[in-house]
Amino acid sequence: MSAAPALPRAWRDGQLAVLLLLPIALINAIGFILPVLNLARYSFNRSRIGGGIEQVFTWENWVGLLSDPFYLELVLNSVWISLAITLTTLVVSYPIALYLHRASGSWRTFLTVLVISPLLTSAVVRTYGWIAILTDDGPVVSAIKALGLPAPSLMFNIKGVFIGLTEILMPYMILALMAGFGRLDPRVEEAARTLGATPARTFRKVILPLTLPGIALGCLLCFVLAVSSFITPKLMGGGRVFLLATEIYDQAIVTLNWPLASTLSILVLIVFGAALWAYSAVLRRLD
Amino acid sequence: MPTTSAPDEHLRLEGIGVSFGAVNVIPSLDLSVRKGEMVAFLGPSGCGKTTTLRIIAGLNKPSRGSIMVGGRDITHLPIHDRDMGMVFQSYALFPHMDVSHNVQFGLQMRNVPAREAEKRAAQALEMVQLGHLAHRKPKELSGGQQQRVALARALVIEPSILLLDEPLSNLDAKLRDEMRVQIRALQQQSGITAVFVTHDQVEALSMCDRVVVMRGGHVEQFGTPTEVYERPATAFVANFVGRTNRLKGALTAEGILTGAGQQLRSATRLPAGAVDILVRPHRIRLQETGEADNKVQGTVSTITFIGDLVQYGVSVGGEEIVVEEATRRGRSPLAAGDSVTLGWSAEDTLIYPAGEK
Numbered sequence: 029m030s031a032a033p034a035l036p037r038a039w040r041d042g043q044l045a046v047l048l049l050l051p052i053a054l055i056n057a058i059g060f061i062l063p064v065l066n067l068a069r070y071s072f073n074r075s076r077i078g079g080g081i082e083q084v085f086t087w088e089n090w091v092g093l094l095s096d097p098f099y100l101e102l103v104l105n106s107v108w109i110s111l112a113i114t115l116t117t118l119v120v121s122y123p124i125a126l127y128l129h130r131a132s133g134s135w136r137t138f139l140t141v142l143v144i145s146p147l148l149t150s151a152v153v154r155t156y157g158w159i160a161i162l163t164d165d166g167p168v169v170s171a172i173k174a175l176g177l178p179a180p181s182l183m184f185n186i187k188g189v190f191i192g193l194t195e196i197l198m199p200y201m202i203l204a205l206m207a208g209f210g211r212l213d214p215r216v217e218e219a220a221r222t223l224g225a226t227p228a229r230t231f232r233k234v235i236l237p238l239t240l241p242g243i244a245l246g247c248l249l250c251f252v253l254a255v256s257s258f259i260t261p262k263l264m265g266g267g268r269v270f271l272l273a274t275e276i277y278d279q280a281i282v283t284l285n286w287p288l289a290s291t292l293s294i295l296v297l298i299v300f301g302a303a304l305w306a307y308s309a310v311l312r313r314l315d
Numbered sequence: 316m317p318t319t320s321a322p323d324e325h326l327r328l329e330g331i332g333v334s335f336g337a338v339n340v341i342p343s344l345d346l347s348v349r350k351g352e353m354v355a356f357l358g359p360s361g362c363g364k365t366t367t368l369r370i371i372a373g374l375n376k377p378s379r380g381s382i383m384v385g386g387r388d389i390t391h392l393p394i395h396d397r398d399m400g401m402v403f404q405s406y407a408l409f410p411h412m413d414v415s416h417n418v419q420f421g422l423q424m425r426n427v428p429a430r431e432a433e434k435r436a437a438q439a440l441e442m443v444q445l446g447h448l449a450h451r452k453p454k455e456l457s458g459g460q461q462q463r464v465a466l467a468r469a470l471v472i473e474p475s476i477l478l479l480d481e482p483l484s485n486l487d488a489k490l491r492d493e494m495r496v497q498i499r500a501l502q503q504q505s506g507i508t509a510v511f512v513t514h515d516q517v518e519a520l521s522m523c524d525r526v527v528v529m530r531g532g533h534v535e536q537f538g539t540p541t542e543v544y545e546r547p548a549t550a551f552v553a554n555f556v557g558r559t560n561r562l563k564g565a566l567t568a569e570g571i572l573t574g575a576g577q578q579l580r581s582a583t584r585l586p587a588g589a590v591d592i593l594v595r596p597h598r599i600r601l602q603e604t605g606e607a608d609n610k611v612q613g614t615v616s617t618i619t620f621i622g623d624l625v626q627y628g629v630s631v632g633g634e635e636i637v638v639e640e641a642t643r644r645g646r647s648p649l650a651a652g653d654s655v656t657l658g659w660s661a662e663d664t665l666i667y668p669a670g671e672k
Contacts, residue, residue: 215407218374221394222401223472224424233420237411314411 064297070290079284089291099292106272107299110254113190117197117250118243124198125205125242126235129212143202151196155263158192159183162264184266192260197253201246208242240314248307252300272296325350325508326371326476331380333366333532341366341532343380348525353502353509355519358529359555364512367529368478371510373397384475395424400469400507404481406461408453414440414464415449421472439471440464442501459490466498470505477502477509483518495522516556520544528552550667553593560599560636562592563669571666575632580608581664589669594659596639601627601649603658611636615653629655 074082093099162182173179220230258273280289326348333341341363356364369375373394381390422432440446443463483491499522519526520540528535536548547553564573566587571579617628627638
């Protein structure tokens with residue numbers, strides 16, 4: 029039977045692909061798509077005192093949210109702080125990633141493990157670590173006081189959240205940057221140098237453009253993680269820093285207003301969508 | 316102290332050395348390159364030829380010694396101030412720029428006005444016949460085209476020295492022949508001083524005015540292609556540049572005696588002792604009928620047809636001598652087992668102290 033072997037073969041391969049993709053598709057459908065659809069549904073329901081949900085269709089949550097300056101500020105604040113944290117993370121991670129990219133052998137392996145090792149402890153533990161370091165009688169504030177400078181308040185405000193999140197996001201940023209550094213060939217840098225480019229101009233005209241895919245990927249990843257971060261702002265903000273994720277928690281767990289929490293969650297999803305769009309726009313331009 | 320230099324000297328290496336810890340990769344290298352000449356660094360991998368080139372470019376730092384260009388010491392000059400045009404083995408084009416901007420890069424770094432840079436880049440691309448591809452990205456070009464862009468990019472800045480690091484080794488054989496001719500023509504047109512690193516003797520001999528044969532970080536011989544081929548300074552050079560037969564023998568008062576007991580004559584003078592005798596396969600005549608300085612009897616053991624050449628393995632007193640003859644039509648070829656008389660001249664009999672590699 030060698031009459032038409034090509035078609036059944038391709039068909040079989042297609043079947044196999046479907047079969048292999050089925051488990052993850054199922055898990056995604058049950059664990060992600062359905063809950064998100066559910067959230068979207070809640071955002072059009074009405075909340076009752078005491079945590080109840082009235083199954084009616086209403087625009088109340090959306091209208092209330094978009095007309096309340098508190099929430100508008102909350103969204104803008106979250107996006108703005110997350111962008112600032114992402115940028116800071118990028119600036120402190122870039123040299124490390126570049127160094128790692130250029131290192132070789134067991135030294136590189138050792139350093140890479142060092143960079144990833146913070147991920148082995150949970151963000152909760154690391155956040156408490158930062159609280160111990162940044163608290164009013166902690167080593168940092170004591171050192172500043174010992175120098176005779178006015179003691180800053182680094183805990184339970186945005187400064188602490190900023191410092192903690194930046195460090196927590198650094199491993200992700202470094203890994204993403206390194207993944208995107210593939211096009212950076214040391215010979216190309218050398219070519220730029222022999223053609224008369226100073227190290228600074230080589231960086232601006234060759235290294236930076238060639239590492240943009242990594243920068244875009246790292247920024248997307250860290251921005252998304254920053255906007256959705258909850259533990260660090262909750263613990264280090266001491267209830268005085270209001271961000272989207274903490275507000276969703278408060279609405280869902282403290283106030284028991286699930287429809288409002290759902291609406292805020294969908295809003296976060298929209299912000300993610302915008303970030304993803306910006307990312308793919310950057311990649312398209314690079315191509 | 317610098318020794319007397321040729322009046323037209325352009326590049327000079329003085330006691331250049333490279334050490335990694337206790338390992339002397341390059342012990343001490345002296346070299347003088349004239350203005351407008353093309354010099355090849357030829358040697359096996361690991362001989363230090365690429366390291367030396369990179370030291371000239373400033374990409375590697377020498378542990379000692381100095382580099383002079385046009386009488387000026389540039390040893391401590393940063394890479395970007397050296398004014399060298401370098402062509403890399405992997406071409407190293409900027410993947411995010413189109414061909415024209417790749418070529419303009421060096422001009423931009425020299426703050427040449429944009430319009431002039433564009434014009435000169437276009438001329439340089441015209442020179443390598445790639446004017447029509449100015450707006451392509453490097454990845455859209457073939458290997459040979461990328462190579463020519465790299466060449467245009469290095470030449471457009473009118474560098475003081477053109478450095479080429481194995482520029483042809485990533486091209487296929489036919490393209491390599493074409494590029495060899497083209498690079499040489501461009502170099503001669505522009506009268507630029509060039510240093511060419513290669514492990515391929517054909518490239519070195521055919522393209523360059525002089526050849527530096529290197530091994531283990533030192534210069535074995537520095538001479539014209541003819542000198543290097545006809546009068547190799549060492550057995551290594553004779554072996555590395557061109558094919559050669561190698562026989563063991565001894566130099567005595569009576570002359571040279573091979574291990575098999577034949578007496579040979581050589582034009583080379585050496586003190587008595589054990590020697591290696593080297594003869595190029597194509598300098599041996601297979602069926603010697605007339606007078607010859609050296610004549611030995613042998614039996615044909617293998618015949619290999621290579622196309623333009625026929626290679627005969629002739630066993631002479633237990634040793635195998637390879638003889639090459641140009642293929643000739645209508646000539647009845649020898650068969651294995653035939654007896655032959657090999658003949659060659661004393662000038663083609665190169666002798667070196669035994670044990671030299």
